[in-house]
Amino acid sequence: MTTTERTAVQTITLTVTGADAIEQFLSSTYSALHLRTDIDRPQLRHHRTDAGVFALDTVDLSADVDFHIGPLNAIVITRTMTSPMQRMCGDADHRYAPGDLFMIAYPDQPYTARWLPGEITDIVLDPGLLAQVAATAPGRRPAPLRFTSLNPTTPAVAAHWWNTRRYLADTLLDPEVATPLVLGNAARLLAAATLTTFANTALTDPTIEDRRDAHPDCLRRAITFIDDNANRDISAADIAAAAHVTIRTIQVAFRRHLDTTPTAYLRQVRLHHAHRDLQAADPTTTTVFAIASRWGFANHSRFTAAYHDAYGTTPSRTLRT
Incomplete structure (x- = not known):
């Protein structure tokens, strides 16, 4: 089955005033939360560019606010632009200065945050997309993909992630460029950068079964599927499913017989x-x-x-x- 066809990119900008209104808006946009502030009528400005399986957000808050937030069930990567922030999730308790990049929380865990006045940016990703891109053979890792740190492994990979985010933001500005194929490629590029930036449990080595199943018939089924569906937003997972093998098997098959990868082909x-x-x-x-x-x-x-x-x-x- 092919990946979900994406609709046109949608851009929404809203200004919300008052603690109750901000709480209700953020709960409906991210996850159920409670907030506390000593400021009368705080104001929040929220700008979202929604590309389907990922969204780019810019959020500006006018007051000191304490948040208690339920599990997001999404991957949210945050960069503080002008606003310092303190965040606690599980055993992770960190203070972030403007310019810092981090994952706001583990997707299945609640967290608390103290957000000082200023602006942050977020990218919200579907965890299913990251699991698909991680592409671990089922026999190797029965448990779901899990992140083991909320901070980048090195400053260099954090800088690469941010450059990827900037590239995607520029791409989404032009409706002529943001075609379904471009958006699908962009989503997988962002997912791959996230997996590289934040430590996780993905295992990507082929198994013995993967190597055994990477025969010419498997390759022919994959090539036929690609040739018939190149105009659609298909991924390595779709190609593998069409060939009735794992993603690692199809990667081994293309490398073994054509010296390339499914996505390069x-x-x-x-x-x-x-x-x-x-x-x-x-x-x-x-x-x-x-x-x-x-x-x-x-x-x-x-x-x-x-x-x-x-x-x-x-x-x-x-x-x-």
């Missing part, structure tokens, strides 16, 4: 479709940018480089001729 198939569309398109009514986005290529320079490597010319020249 899918990218080449989409590049081929983009090439054919460029050949057939009218340059007066369409653009390279539109065709590239249609096939999941959000970065124009990377698309141009990949296209030149494959076809020995530029996409703009193909469109013109």
